[in-house]
Amino acid sequence: MRKLYIIGIGAGDPEHVTMQAIRAMNAVDxxxxxxxxxxxxxxxxxxxxxxxxxxxxxxxVVEAVDPVRDPSIESYTERVEAWHRQRALLYEAFISEELGEEDCGAILVWGDPSLYDSTLRIVEKVIARGKVSFDYEVIPGITSLQSLAARHKIVLNGIGESVSITTGRQLAANGLPPETENSVIMLDGNNSFKHLLGQNLSIYWGAYLGTEKEILLSGKLDDIAETIEATRREARQRHGWIMDIYMLTRPAVSNHR
Ligand SMILES: C[S@@+](CC[C@H](N)C(=O)[O-])C[C@H]1O[C@@H](n2cnc3c(N)ncnc32)[C@H](O)[C@@H]1O
Structure with missing residues (x-):
């Protein structure tokens, strides 16, 4: 039976790749x-x-161009679902046309497949379509979240506290998750932290983590929000893309860190 590995490769540093991932990669055709x-x-x-x-x-290696999201679809969720359907067709073609009956294929996922990544949902869609049969296995990877914590040498939670993980879009729309003292924000193209000035928050920000381009900034949000915004803009212009992630903590918890 065909086999597909979904392998987390870490978030930028080739040395994030685990021994388990290397073993799986060496079974791949x-x-x-x-x-x-x-x-x-x-x-x-x-x-x-x-x-x-x-x-x-x-x-x-088989390469395909990732379909772009259709901007004419107004609802964000529907736009993403339409994009997932297109990707499912690409994965299906990959499995049925590029893998022989006993071959092994792999999709290398940035960071870990469990965190803001659509690969597993898309594989489920391919299975639900029922056009091609295959077995699959997930190999975990180091996330950008872990990389952020390690590079800033921080614990994500204060003692006994919880941590939320959310997106820039959610932060801009709803503010900080109310139940938690510690929030990690991903997928923020709009400096959504700017909506949270005047609350005495601390921020730990990282861009291009694990790569040669890595940038780290931390401090009181009110003091460094503008610096982060300017740094982000300049880096994005210089490299043509940016991936950044940040942690916001409420003042009460900083004593426990
Ligand atoms: C589509 S999500 C993928 C997350 C990934 N699966 C993970 O485990 O980290 C992309 C977001 O992850 C974060 N990210 C991924 N790699 C990063 C890196 N090397 N440096 C900073 N942020 C990163 C950014 O917030 C980016 O917008």
Whole structure:
């Protein structure tokens, strides 16, 4: 039976790749890369580098262009679902056309597949369509969240506290999650932290974590919000893309850190 590995490769540093991932990668006949366009080709390059560095048997790479989200679909959820359907067709074609009956394929997922990544949902969609049969296995990877914590040398929670993980979109619409003292914000293209000035929050910000381009900033949000915004803008212009993540903590917890 065909087998598909969904492998978390860490969030930027090739040394994030685990021994388990390396073992799985060395069972793979064909890797499937989705190219998100020129500006993010650094991300494809990292996947190539990881294969070259860690795979010691012959393999093929099949590349496809990632479909773009249709801006004419107004609802965010529907837009993402339509995009997932298109991706499911690509995955289905990959499995049925590129893998022989006993072959093993792999999709290398940025960070870990459990965190803001659609690969597992799409694989479920392919299975639900029932056009191709295959077995699959998930190999965990180091997330950008763990990378942020390690680079800033912080514990995400104060003693006995909880942590929320949310998006820039949610933060801008609803403010900080009310029940938690510690929030990690991902997928924020709009500096949504700007809506939270005057609350005595602390921020730990990281961009391009684990890569040569890495930038780290931390301090009181009110003091460094403008610096982060300017740094973000300049880095994005220089590299053509940016991925950043940050942690916001309420003042009461900073004593416990
Ligand atoms: C689509 S999500 C993928 C998350 C990934 N699955 C993970 O485990 O980290 C992309 C978001 O992850 C964060 N991210 C991923 N890699 C990053 C990196 N190297 N540096 C900073 N943020 C990163 C950013 O918030 C980015 O907008």
């Amino acid at each position: 064909v890797f499937f890369f989705l190219d998100k366009g020129e500006s993010k080709s650094d991300l494809v390059k990292l996947r190539q580098e990881i294969c070259e560095r860690y795979v010691s048997r012959p393999y093929r």
